[in-house]
Amino acid sequence: MSESRPVALDAMGGDHAPHEIVAGAVHAVRERGLPVVLVGSPRVLYEALADHDATKEIPIVRAEEALEMDEGALASLRRPRSSIAIACHLVRRGDACAVVSAGSTAGIVTTGRLRLKGQQGVLRPAIAVDLPTLPAPAVLLDAGANAEVKPEMLVQFAHLGATYAELAHGIEDPKVGLLTIGSEAEKGDKLVRRAHELLQGSPGITFAGNVEGHDLLTGKVDVITTDGFTGNVALKTMEGAVRYAFAELRQAISESRLARLGAAMQRSRLRELHRRLDAEAHGGAVLLGLNGTVVIAHGASRAQGISAACRLAADLSAAGVVNAIGERMAATSRSHRLWWSSHGGDRLE
Amino acid sequence: MSESRPVALDAMGGDHAPHEIVAGAVHAVRERGLPVVLVGSPRVLYEALADHDATKEIPIVRAEEALEMDEGALASLRRPRSSIAIACHLVRRGDACAVVSAGSTAGIVTTGRLRLKGQQGVLRPAIAVDLPTLPAPAVLLDAGANAEVKPEMLVQFAHLGATYAELAHGIEDPKVGLLTIGSEAEKGDKLVRRAHELLQGSPGITFAGNVEGHDLLTGKVDVITTDGFTGNVALKTMEGAVRYAFAELRQAISESRLARLGAAMQRSRLRELHRRLDAEAHGGAVLLGLNGTVVIAHGASRAQGISAACRLAADLSAAGVVNAIGERMAATSRSHRLWWSSHGGDRLE
Structure with missing residues (x-):
């Protein structure tokens, strides 16, 4: 301000x-x-x-x-x-x-x-987007900056997203989920299995485990970390599905005169709802x-x-999101390096 | 019958x-x-x-x-x-x-x-699911059997899905799309860029190019080929988003008495709609x-x-879906082998 x-x-x-x-x-x-x-x-x-x-x-x-x-x-x-x-x-x-x-x-x-x-x-900047969950938006990243990533980057995305969730949405100690195709640790491909290992007990991150596609809008976690390919497909699929549901609904509503009457009554609430679901209204994605x-x-x-x-x-x-990320990176880098090397993680940078 | x-x-x-x-x-x-x-x-x-x-x-x-x-x-x-x-x-x-x-x-x-x-x-069986597009369902595969695939498998999934679309939905010469994060050929990760090359001009496949997440429910293509990780995330994200839209809607409808009246009038149409969107109603996924x-x-x-x-x-x-796939595989295998080797594809099995 x-x-x-x-x-x-x-x-x-x-x-x-x-x-x-x-x-x-x-x-x-x-x-x-x-x-x-x-x-x-x-x-x-x-x-x-x-x-x-x-x-x-x-x-x-x-x-x-x-x-x-x-x-x-x-x-x-x-x-x-x-x-x-x-x-x-x-x-x-x-x-x-x-x-x-x-x-x-x-x-x-x-x-x-x-x-x-x-x-x-x-290691890599990531695109963070807010998903319309309540009471606060959940942050999904990477939404498309990096089609190919290494497991260590998914840990960093978790840090970037957590900093953003704290600052932009006032969430203390945000819960981080890893997007994959099953809730058990051994599910998914090599990338997410390794990222799961690294996230578990990773200093500074409250890791809530794996999440699946149907968890994205339930508010189960505050931050969802994923590679930019999966994140982009998930985000666009979500947008398409919400658009589809509304189109179907609009058709159902206008098809009979009685229904049209009902629609008129609901118009104000539906308009409100649409606005909240509209990706444009909340400003856009953030490159962190x-x-x-x-x-x-x-x-x-x-x-x-x-x-x-x-x-x-x-x-x-x-x-001060840039400074906050800088401080978090500096604070965790030493413990991360120690922790990663003790867990056999590759040294990057 | x-x-x-x-x-x-x-x-x-x-x-x-x-x-x-x-x-x-x-x-x-x-x-x-x-x-x-x-x-x-x-x-x-x-x-x-x-x-x-x-x-x-x-x-x-x-x-x-x-x-x-x-x-x-x-x-x-x-x-x-x-x-x-x-x-x-x-x-x-x-x-x-x-x-x-x-x-x-x-x-x-x-x-x-x-x-x-x-x-x-x-090379690998794949899970095919019907998406609720009109006039006929679009077939998405692989929806989760193979978290890690090779580009050649995405071509085979296209064949499996096309056979299924022909037999189950009566679609002649189904259009196949490759799920990725941009419509241009060079978008995506290594896997899809290579698969795009292989699909282009691949004998027996009508390749309609890349599709993105928001195309899944528009009926733009009849078959969507993707790896089982991305396909599973997309499918579950879609289910979650439709569930979310309906939950929001239900809440919007029941919040005022006037709105409740409108809801009562629409109940029958909404029920119909819900059933079409409900994954369970159309039977399930098929392992091809x-x-x-x-x-x-x-x-x-x-x-x-x-x-x-x-x-x-x-x-x-x-x-006779099993026979139809067998015949398609036999018919295309020779031309595929020739075509693949002339395009530098790996020889598998």
Whole structure:
């Protein structure tokens, strides 16, 4: 809340860039009182801001290039002056508190690793998403930054996720679950069997054991650690299934006149519910483990989603998530090293 | 339909064994006209049948042992006289047309592989499940038989699933999708990138490219091939998400009196809908690639679910799914071998 540096908003990334991104910046500034700088093509952004009469409220930082949504991770290397790269640069220089982008996830992850670098002791940054459980969201990570991981990374994801759950959701001593295909320790593939061993008794982690796909939305654990391939498939499957259930329901409701009457009565509650399930409304995913706060908004985000992502980014920065992760990594690294080596873990770094 | 051999029903497997299993057998015999033999402890089963006045309608085959739900796959080796092993034996001897069990999936898979053996040319049997898409179900496999696979196995799962989609759902030339985390060919981990190469232009397969988690319920493809780890996580995540959406909905509906009225009006349609989404109602998963038809009913199955599983098993047996897979494997094996070796694929078996 005491943060006065602006959020660096990548104005060129996203399905509805730049217009919905600019509209989101205007919303964040006017409705939420958050300082924002737009990063992108000055001419285009100036015109878009003019549509909102906001050319004097929101500064623009020039970036002549942009990563296309369908460009692979390698494009990040070829475009040191892309809008996302410049946004990272602003954070690195201390001119912005956090980055928000609705651009391609692979592009954001690669550019973030390149420009902000991983925090000391962090093997790989991971994408954390909030699942709509009650009373607090459960944190799932990695949701797609790392398709291939080592068991030690799943332990680190647990640390990253636990720090985030503590800071963002106020959960003390978060319970960590390992996503796999059976609740017994010996279930799963080699990766998760080894990760299970490492997590068990791992210092600083409250390991609650294996969890399965149907546990993700029950609130059984506060943090779910998994590789980016499985996590991404699970997240998208969940979104698809909720969308499916609602579509089916909508059809069931509108099919008879009596039913339509019932639907009208329920409309207000259903609208509320839909909003809570909507991935966009709570701002986006967070890339944890870099020297800077990075929020990845949904590619399809419109103004409201972008504004919510700016709120999330500013809050995480104000809460000091990067420092908290740094301290946790430093505090556990010695005991981890000892513990891992005594359990035959590979030495990484 | 011309099948007159009974279904061999493992009466000792499942959360509600033996009573709900026996009740399911009685339902299958009386309501569906399907011949069934119960496999398990004669004393226990005789008593359970007596409760239904059915001791003369349904034969019992003795099995003195049973696999516990929480026993690992190795227990199958230690228990050659378990109810699931005896049920497989009846199929192998030609005394039953198919096996149905609601026991532990790992136990069924291991026992099935051991007692029925894999079909010639099949590297690994796979568990196929129907997803509730329209107009026809989409087939997802492997849903959990193989946590670790090779790329070539994903191609074979495509063949197994396509045969099943043709026979069970009447789909000509089924479209096959590969489950991964991006629609472009280069997305995913090493396994799926290699499988993508192999599937492309693979003889006998209509490959529709990569699919993601949110495509599973849209009916975009008819068959989804994936490893058993990812498939199991996706399936359980989907079940959990649909359950979650309904629980949220139910709560939204009952919270006010007006809403309750609306709910009453919709009750019949909602019930219908729930049934279609309910994994149990359509019988269960099918273990494909063995020398015999094996249906894995949901562990929590009650009588109706068991009866539906018996129907599915008898129908698949009558449709000749084992022969159809055998023919497809024989027909494609030569062209596959040539094609694989020219594309640098590993030679397996």
